[in-house]
Amino acid sequence: MLSQVTQRQFERVRERYPTASLQPLPSGAGLLSIPDVALPAGWSAARTAIHFLVPVGYPGPAPDCFWADQGLVLSSGVPPQASNVTNIPETQIVGRWFSWHVVEAQNNWNPNRDDLMTYVSIILDRFRQPQ
Numbered sequence: 282m283l284s285q286v287t288q289r290q291f292e293r294v295r296e297r298y299p300t301a302s303l304q305p306l307p308s309g310a311g312l313l314s315i316p317d318v319a320l321p322a323g324w325s326a327a328r329t330a331i332h333f334l335v336p337v338g339y340p341g342p343a344p345d346c347f348w349a350d351q352g353l354v355l356s357s358g359v360p361p362q363a364s365n366v367t368n369i370p371e372t373q374i375v376g377r378w379f380s381w382h383v384v385e386a387q388n389n390w391n392p393n394r395d396d397l398m399t400y401v402s403i404i405l406d407r408f409r410q411p412q
Contacts, residue, residue, distance in 0.1 A: 283311045287339055290397040297398070303335070306371040311335035313344075313397060323411025325354045331404055332369055332376060340392035343383045344400045347407075348376030355411055362412050381407045 283305050291303045291313065304312045314332045333347040351366045354377075363380040383390045383403060 283335070284339070287311060287335055287397070290340070293396060293398050294401060308371060309337040310371070312369065312372060315401070320408055321411070323356050324408070325352070325356055325358070326350065329353050332374065333400060333404065334370065335397065340396070343390035343395070345382050346378060346380055347404050348374070348378050351376050353377050379407060
C-alpha cells in the first residue's frame with residue numbers, strides 16, 4: 282500500500298496532469314505514469330508517455346531513472362544517450378529507459394522540500410536536452 286504522503290504528493294501531480302495514474306506494485310513501490318507529455322523539438326515525437334517508480338520508503342529515497350515510449354529517439358533517429366529499451370520492473374510495460382538521476386541525490390534530494398512533482402520537473406529538464 283502506498284503511503285499517505287505519496288498519495289498526497291500524487292494529487293499535486295494530477296493537478297497539472299489530470300490523466301496521471303499511480304499504480305501500487307507488489308514490492309510496495311508505485312508506478313507513476315503520465316500518458317501524454319509534450320516534448321520540445323529534437324525528439325522523434327511531439328508527445329510521449331512517461332513512467333517512473335516511486336521507491337519503497339519514499340519520500341526518503343528519491344525516485345531514480347524513468348521510462349518513455351519505447352520508440353522515442355532523437356529526431357536524427359539515434360537513440361538518446363544513457364537509454365535503452367527495457368521492461369519496467371514489476372509491470373508488462375516496455376519503454377525507453379533513461380538512466381537519469383537526481384545529481385548527488387543524498388545531498389540534493391530533501392524529502393522535506395522535494396516531492397513527486399519535483400521529479401517530474403527533473404524528467405522534463407532531461408527532455409529539454411535532446412542528446
